[in-house]
Amino acid sequence: MKVCLGTLLALGVSLGPVAAASTVMPLAPHRVVYDLTLLASKGSRGVEAARGRVAFSFTGNTCEGYALTYRQVTVLEGGDIGQRTSDLRTTTFEDGKGASFTFKTESTFSGAPAKLVDGQAEREAADGLVVRTRAPKRDRFSLDGEVIFPTEHLRRIIAAAKAGDTLIEARVFDGSDDGRQIYDTLAIIGRQKGADNTASLEEAARHAALKDIPRWPVKISYFTKEGEGERTPRYQLSFELYENGISRDLVLDYGDFSLKGEMKTLEMLETHPCGVP
Numbered sequence: 017m018k019v020c021l022g023t024l025l026a027l028g029v030s031l032g033p034v035a036a037a038s039t040v041m042p043l044a045p046h047r048v049v050y051d052l053t054l055l056a057s058k059g060s061r062g063v064e065a066a067r068g069r070v071a072f073s074f075t076g077n078t079c080e081g082y083a084l085t086y087r088q089v090t091v092l093e094g095g096d097i098g099q100r101t102s103d104l105r106t107t108t109f110e111d112g113k114g115a116s117f118t119f120k121t122e123s124t125f126s127g128a129p130a131k132l133v134d135g136q137a138e139r140e141a142a143d144g145l146v147v148r149t150r151a152p153k154r155d156r157f158s159l160d161g162e163v164i165f166p167t168e169h170l171r172r173i174i175a176a177a178k179a180g181d182t183l184i185e186a187r188v189f190d191g192s193d194d195g196r197q198i199y200d201t202l203a204i205i206g207r208q209k210g211a212d213n214t215a216s217l218e219e220a221a222r223h224a225a226l227k228d229i230p231r232w233p234v235k236i237s238y239f240t241k242e243g244e245g246e247r248t249p250r251y252q253l254s255f256e257l258y259e260n261g262i263s264r265d266l267v268l269d270y271g272d273f274s275l276k277g278e279m280k281t282l283e284m285l286e287t288h289p290c291g292v293p
Contacts, residue, residue, distance in 0.1 A: 039175045043082070043167070043261035044225065047284035050266055050277035051088060058096030063273040065093040069279055074261070078112040079290035082167045088192045090275070108191065110167045115139050117165040135195045137165075149195045163187045163198055169230040174259055177232045199250075200236045206233035209256070220279040221264045231258045239252045 035264040053066035068090035076082035086106040093099050100168050109118040121133045135149035137159075145159045164172070169188050176184050184203040192199070211228045214221070234257045237249035255277075266277030 017101075034072065040171065041259050042077060042180055042287075042289070043074070043171065045223075045287055046262055047071075047073045047281075047283040047285060048220075048262065048279060049281045051280050052088075052268075052275045052277050055274045055276040057273040059272060063092050063094050065096070066273065066275055067091050068275065070266075073285075075285055076110075076112070077290050079289060080288070081112045082110045084108045084110075084167075092273075097241060102126070106191075108166070110165045114165055114168045117191070119195070121191060133191060133193075133195055134189065137189055137191070137195070145189060147195050153193055157196070159189065159196075159198055161187060161198070163189045166190050170257075170261060171199070173203050173205065173234060173236075174257065174261065175192045176203075177208070177257070178259070181205065197240065199240065201236055201238055203234060203236045206235075208232050216278055217264070220282045223282045223284070225260075225282070225284045226258055226262065229260055229262075231256045232262075233257075 050070040054066035057063045070088045073085045088104045103121045108119045117137045124130045132151040134151040137145045137147045140146045149155045167190045186201045235254040237252045252269040255263040264279045268275045
């Protein structure tokens with residue numbers, strides 16, 4: 017997931033990667049598939065029907081780093097837009113200490129030529145990144161300010177949820193928009209749901225690996241620096257987040273329409289704790 021996934025904390029000026037890691041269980045390597053359907057559409061000329069699928073795979077640990085693969089295929093239909101199909105494929109690797117982030121994304125839209133973004137970001141100092149891209153063109157540039165990568169963002173949200181915090185502000189780099197975009201994010205964390213309250217969940221979410229794992233409703237708004245004054249989120253992502261990093265009950269809100277993602281399959285992958293071959 018765009019996790020997207022994917023943060024500076026309001027509480028997190030003092031909560032660094034080591035503190036976050038020490039307060040929560042390790043993130044679980046897993047492969048999950050979500051089916052997408054239309055949840056809501058605004059306006060008379062908007063999306064009338066939608067379907068799609070997200071396939072997400074996550075492996076790694078704080079010693080070896082974290083590898084992620086993500087694919088989202090979405091078909092939108094409407095009287096004015098006809099049928100539009102988008103296909104997004106992303107692979108990333110994030111250093112376990114948050115020092116570097118490698119990203120590659122290929123996207124196509126209704127048969128148009130594929131768009132490729134390929135590069136690497138490295139932390140140059142406490143306040144800034146150096147980004148080197150191979151596509152869409154070879155380039156090197158700096159992004160200033162305190163920024164973190166998606167998996168570290170996720171770990172900090174979980175640590176904040178465990179601590180009872182409800183709001184986190186963050187600046188996150190995930191390789192979007194030709195590798196030049198930093199998102200200002202706001203995460204709102206709801207009240208913890210009981211680990212035993214699973215009877216109403218979809219079958220995949222009743223997996224044994226999620227038994228007795230606490231979870232929280234989370235909503236993340238993503239903002240860009242464009243414009244002055246009050247800003248509207250570029251998009252919003254809502255989900256139930258388990259302490260081991262697995263998510264269910266997705267809502268992808270793009271403003272004009274929103275999609276619901278229901279977990280269809282969940283496969284737990286082999287775990288390699290730090291220091292264990």
